[in-house]
Amino acid sequence: MERGAFQRWLATIALIAGMLAEYAVSLLPVVLSGNAPIGALIGGASGMCFLASAGYARACMAYRSPIVDHVALGALVAAVPAAHAASALVMVKSFKQAKLAYGDDGLGLTSATEVLNDSTLTDSDAFALREPEVNVIFRFDLMGQSHATMPLEDDTYGYKAGKPEEGTFCAVPVVGTNWTLSDPVPMWYICENDWRLFVECEEAYLGNYDNSDWYGKSRLRDCLRRPQALTNKYDVAYPGELIPPPLPPPSNGTDVNATDTESVTETNSDSVTDAMDTNATDTEMTRKRRRALLQDTNATDTNSTNSTSPPPAVGLALPPPLPAPPSLPSPPPMPPAPFPPPAPNSPPAPPPPYVPPPVFRLYFYALDFQNTYSEFSSLALSAIEAASVAHGVLVRNDAPRVRLAETQTECCVEEIAQAQSDTLTLSLAVTLPVAIFRIALTVYRTAYPETDARKPSVMTRQHLKRIKLA
Numbered sequence: 001m002e003r004g005a006f007q008r009w010l011a012t013i014a015l016i017a018g019m020l021a022e023y024a025v026s027l028l029p030v031v032l033s034g035n036a037p038i039g040a041l042i043g044g045a046s047g048m049c050f051l052a053s054a055g056y057a058r059a060c061m062a063y064r065s066p067i068v069d070h071v072a073l074g075a076l077v078a079a080v081p082a083a084h085a086a087s088a089l090v091m092v093k094s095f096k097q098a099k100l101a102y103g104d105d106g107l108g109l110t111s112a113t114e115v116l117n118d119s120t121l122t123d124s125d126a127f128a129l130r131e132p133e134v135n136v137i138f139r140f141d142l143m144g145q146s147h148a149t150m151p152l153e154d155d156t157y158g159y160k161a162g163k164p165e166e167g168t169f170c171a172v173p174v175v176g177t178n179w180t181l182s183d184p185v186p187m188w189y190i191c192e193n194d195w196r197l198f199v200e201c202e203e204a205y206l207g208n209y210d211n212s213d214w215y216g217k218s219r220l221r222d223c224l225r226r227p228q229a230l231t232n233k234y235d236v237a238y239p240g241e242l243i244p245p246p247l248p249p250p251s252n253g254t255d256v257n258a259t260d261t262e263s264v265t266e267t268n269s270d271s272v273t274d275a276m277d278t279n280a281t282d283t284e285m286t287r288k289r290r291r292a293l294l295q296d297t298n299a300t301d302t303n304s305t306n307s308t309s310p311p312p313a314v315g316l317a318l319p320p321p322l323p324a325p326p327s328l329p330s331p332p333p334m335p336p337a338p339f340p341p342p343a344p345n346s347p348p349a350p351p352p353p354y355v356p357p358p359v360f361r362l363y364f365y366a367l368d369f370q371n372t373y374s375e376f377s378s379l380a381l382s383a384i385e386a387a388s389v390a391h392g393v394l395v396r397n398d399a400p401r402v403r404l405a406e407t408q409t410e411c412c413v414e415e416i417a418q419a420q421s422d423t424l425t426l427s428l429a430v431t432l433p434v435a436i437f438r439i440a441l442t443v444y445r446t447a448y449p450e451t452d453a454r455k456p457s458v459m460t461r462q463h464l465k466r467i468k469l470a
Contacts, residue, residue: 018074026082035093088423095412098125113176126411127364144387145201167195171383184394191223238357364402
């Protein structure tokens with residue numbers, strides 16, 4: 001192999017090694033810390049330090065090597081996917097360690113009041129309500145709201161650059177079937193409009209807006225109406241179907257048909273036997289009649305041959321000719337073949353097995369579970385306090401503040417699969433095309449090397465530096 005081709009393959013290997021080194025430097029602290037958030041922070045910092053070191057070596061070395069260049073390029077390409085993979089490991093761990101409040105049988109809580117009755121459920125990360133009556137347990141008539149501004153005020157009241165974000169939070173009590181105003185609210189359903197100005201929660205819930213006033217209200221309406229929308233979707237997918245009754249016991253219809261068939265068969269058999277006897281009698285009589293006619297014919301021929309009487313005189317009338325013997329009677333037609341007995345009725349096909357519909361459940365996540373806004377809990381508390389002041393409902397500090405889960409499935413299988421899929425997709429989409437392009441370019445330049453040397457007149461200073469005198 002030529003020296004130039006060998007260097008090109010070394011550069012390609014250095015590019016891939018730079019990518020792998022960036023992943024190793026970013027993920028190793030996360031793995032050593034047990035997928036803790038501090039590990040992701042250290043891993044991200046380590047990855048940036050490795051990238052900066054490779055870039056410094058490329059820019060400041062007295063003799064620039066293509067190996068160092070490609071190591072730095074590989075680290076630069078893999079920096080973002082490696083950091084995302086480190087954060088995904090932390091997210092997957094939090095999903096696996098989520099504390100679930102799905103009831104004793106895992107099918108969901110029968111009532112929201114079970115959360116306050118059991119102190120171990122108040123700090124859960126995921127909740128599920130089994131077959132909830134949305135119109136009963138979601139008290140939109142007792143809803144509270146608060147207008148929030150970001151950033152929050154601090155003790156120094158210092159000036160902060162930038163326009164503040166304005167948003168609206170709505171808090172809806174989620175209660176039991178027999179709940180009254182004298183009982184504390186066991187759970188709060190929180191909705192927000194993603195910092196889209198100050199709006200009224202009641203107007204958003206009722207849909208009192210038009211195309212010129214939808215901003216900030218449409219998101220709140222979708223959130224507040226989603227429990228009822230999920231209920232309607234379940235009712236359409238699984239309408240009220242009753243369990244089919246059991247199959248009736250087999251009737252005697254089959255025996256009756258069998259008896260009738262046997263009688264019909266016996267009758268047909270007797271008819272065939274009688275017909276055969278009659279045919280036999282007719283055949284015997286026909287044979288006797290043929291035998292008698294043959295004897296008469298032979299006797300007449302013998303007499304006419306032995307007779308010596310003179311022929312009759314001319315002019316005399318001849319006697320009339322003897323009548324022709326009667327034709328033999330044709331045999332009687334055969335009786336028609338008996339009809340085959342009717343086939344017994346096939347039993348009806350059994351109905352398909354009954355599959356009961358799945359139990360309808362609403363899945364919730366705690367407001368701070370996998371949420372990028374760390375201030376949501378305090379902002380939602382303002383809306384809860386507004387509901388208490390406006391409607392006189394009792395508030396407990398340990399009542400969970402929840403939001404509906406996006407996937408509406410048990411936590412957290414789909415979330416883990418989605419996080420892993422996103423990480424793999426980002427890694428392959430960024431690093432794989434670069435690696436494939438570099439390998440293809442190396443193969444092409446190895447198969448078709450440059451034949452003409454560069455002329456010194458077109459060489460740059462960098463090319464001239466690389467010329468080594470013998």
